[in-house]
Amino acid sequence: MSLNEILFLGTGGGMFSVGKQLRASGGIVLRISGIQFHLDPGPGALVRAKEYGVNPRETNVLLASHSALDHCNDVNIMIESMTHSGLDKSGIFLGSKSVIYGEENKKPYLTRDHKKQIEKYLALEPGNKVKFNNNISVVALKTKHNDKTNIGFKFINDKFAIGYTSDTGYFPELADELKGCEVLIINNLKPFGHHDPHHLSSDDTIKLLRQVRPKLAIITHFDQKMLEQDPIYQARQIQMQTKVQTIAARDGMSVNPITYAATRDNKSMQFY
Numbered sequence: 642m643s644l645n646e647i648l649f650l651g652t653g654g655g656m657f658s659v660g661k662q663l664r665a666s667g668g669i670v671l672r673i674s675g676i677q678f679h680l681d682p683g684p685g686a687l688v689r690a691k692e693y694g695v696n697p698r699e700t701n702v703l704l705a706s707h708s709a710l711d712h713c714n715d716v717n718i719m720i721e722s723m724t725h726s727g728l729d730k731s732g733i734f735l736g737s738k739s740v741i742y743g744e745e746n747k748k749p750y751l752t753r754d755h756k757k758q759i760e761k762y763l764a765l766e767p768g769n770k771v772k773f774n775n776n777i778s779v780v781a782l783k784t785k786h787n788d789k790t791n792i793g794f795k796f797i798n799d800k801f802a803i804g805y806t807s808d809t810g811y812f813p814e815l816a817d818e819l820k821g822c823e824v825l826i827i828n829n830l831k832p833f834g835h836h837d838p839h840h841l842s843s844d845d846t847i848k849l850l851r852q853v854r855p856k857l858a859i860i861t862h863f864d865q866k867m868l869e870q871d872p873i874y875q876a877r878q879i880q881m882q883t884k885v886q887t888i889a890a891r892d893g894m895s896v897n898p899i900t901y902a903a904t905r906d907n908k909s910m911q912f913y
C-alpha cells in the first residue's frame with residue numbers, strides 16, 4: 642500500500658448482505674502518512690486483508706465503531722495477527738464502549754486475552770481526540786444508533802480529513818460532525834425511499850452532502866435491498882442531485898486521498 646490510501650476490504654452491510662457474503666465485510670484500511678488503520682473488521686477481515694495485499698502486521702491502529710457483528714466480529718483475530726498472538730505486544734485499539742466493555746446482557750466482542758495482547762486500548766466517546774505522530778489525529782463522532790455508544794471517526798492530517806459516518810440515522814447535527822472533510826465515507830445501507838432511523842439511505846446521504854460538500858463522497862456498507870437497486874445507479878443519482886462527486890465502493894477498491902487534498906496550507910503542499 643502507498644503512504645496514503647483508502648482500501649475497501651468489504652462493502653457489505655446488514656445481516657443478509659453479510660450473511661450471504663453478497664459483498665465482503667472485512668472493513669476499511671486507511672493509510673495516512675504511513676500509519677495503517679484498520680476500521681470495522683467484520684467477518685472475513687483477515688482473509689480479505691490477505692486477498693487484497695494488506696499485511697496485518699503493519700496495522701498500527703485497529704478501530705471498531707460499535708458492537709455489531711458486521712463491524713467488529715474479527716477484532717480478536719486481527720489482534721492475533723497484528724501481534725503474533727501477543728508475542729509482540731503492539732498496536733492500539735480504539736473503539737466504542739460497547740465493543741470494549743460490553744453492553745447490558747451482552748459481553749464485549751474484544752476478549753480479555755486480546756486486551757492483554759495489544760499495547761493499549763481506549764474506549765472513545767464523541768468529541769474525544771487521539772493524536773499520533775506525523776500530525777495525525779483521530780476524532781470520535783456522534784451518531785444516532787441503537788448501540789448508544791456507537792461512534793463515527795474523522796481522520797485528519799495536514800493535507801486532508803477523511804470522515805466515516807459509521808452506522809447512523811440522519812440527524813441535523815450529523816453534518817456539523819463531518820464538516821471540513823475532503824473525503825467522506827458514508828455507510829449508505831439503504832436505497833432511495835427506504836427510511837431507517839438507525840441507518841442512512843440515499844435520501845439521507847443527499848441531505849448530508851448538501852451541507853458537508855466534501856470533494857469526494859464514497860458510499861458503502863450496502864444491504865441486500867441497496868444491492869438490488871444498484872449502488873452505482875444510487876451514487877449517480879446522489880451526484881446529480883448534490884453536484885458532489887460520488888462513487889459507490891467495490892470490494893478491493895482503492896482511493897488515494899491526496900488527489901482530494903485541500904490547498905489548506907502552502908507549506909504542506911510544497912512536496913507535491
Ligand SMILES: [Zn+2]
Pocket residue numbers: 654655709711712808862
Ligand atoms: Zn452495519
